[in-house]
Amino acid sequence: MEEDRVRCDCCGDVLDDQRLRWEYDLPDELVDAPEEISYRSRAVVLSEVGSFLRCIAPIHLDTGAVARIGAWVAILGDARAVMAAGRAGGDAWESLRFTGVLANTLGPWPEIHRPVVSVAVSGPELVPLLVSSRDPRMRDVLTRSWPHPDVVPPRGRHR
Numbered sequence: 001m002e003e004d005r006v007r008c009d010c011c012g013d014v015l016d017d018q019r020l021r022w023e024y025d026l027p028d029e030l031v032d033a034p035e036e037i038s039y040r041s042r043a044v045v046l047s048e049v050g051s052f053l054r055c056i057a058p059i060h061l062d063t064g065a066v067a068r069i070g071a072w073v074a075i076l077g078d079a080r081a082v083m084a085a086g087r088a089g090g091d092a093w094e095s096l097r098f099t100g101v102l103a104n105t106l107g108p109w110p111e112i113h114r115p116v117v118s119v120a121v122s123g124p125e126l127v128p129l130l131v132s133s134r135d136p137r138m139r140d141v142l143t144r145s146w147p148h149p150d151v152v153p154p155r156g157r158h159r
Helices: 079-088 090-094 136-143
Strands: 021-023 037-040 044-047 050-061 066-075 097-102 116-120 129-133
Parallel strands (some): 021 066
Antiparallel strands (some): 050 066, 066 097
């Protein structure tokens, strides 16, 4: 129904609620120390403090939409095996699962700092997804349905 759709704060236009995506540029601990980065691509950051892979935190909204937050995960365990699966692609990538530490504080949940998360890839060309967490608060973030205004930042004026 048209009246149930999410609308722009400045003009009232109906917003495409299926394309809700934000990305963090770097892991939080490297934002003020980019000189520590030894390698950086859109999906991988290697540094003295760790190996990071860009992953998606899927956040379910009360509107039925899913917000996708691109965040960095510090790989725990064998980072070389995770990177090798990424280079190999195909079945190696599609079956990838690993444990890591969320390296960004997600805006709506500033009280959750560096939770351990489980990550999985669900397709050969897909970005890894955060699928669960040992931290009960982070597990809530990934499994609960959240009020749209609590998660989606207001959009700036565009007219």
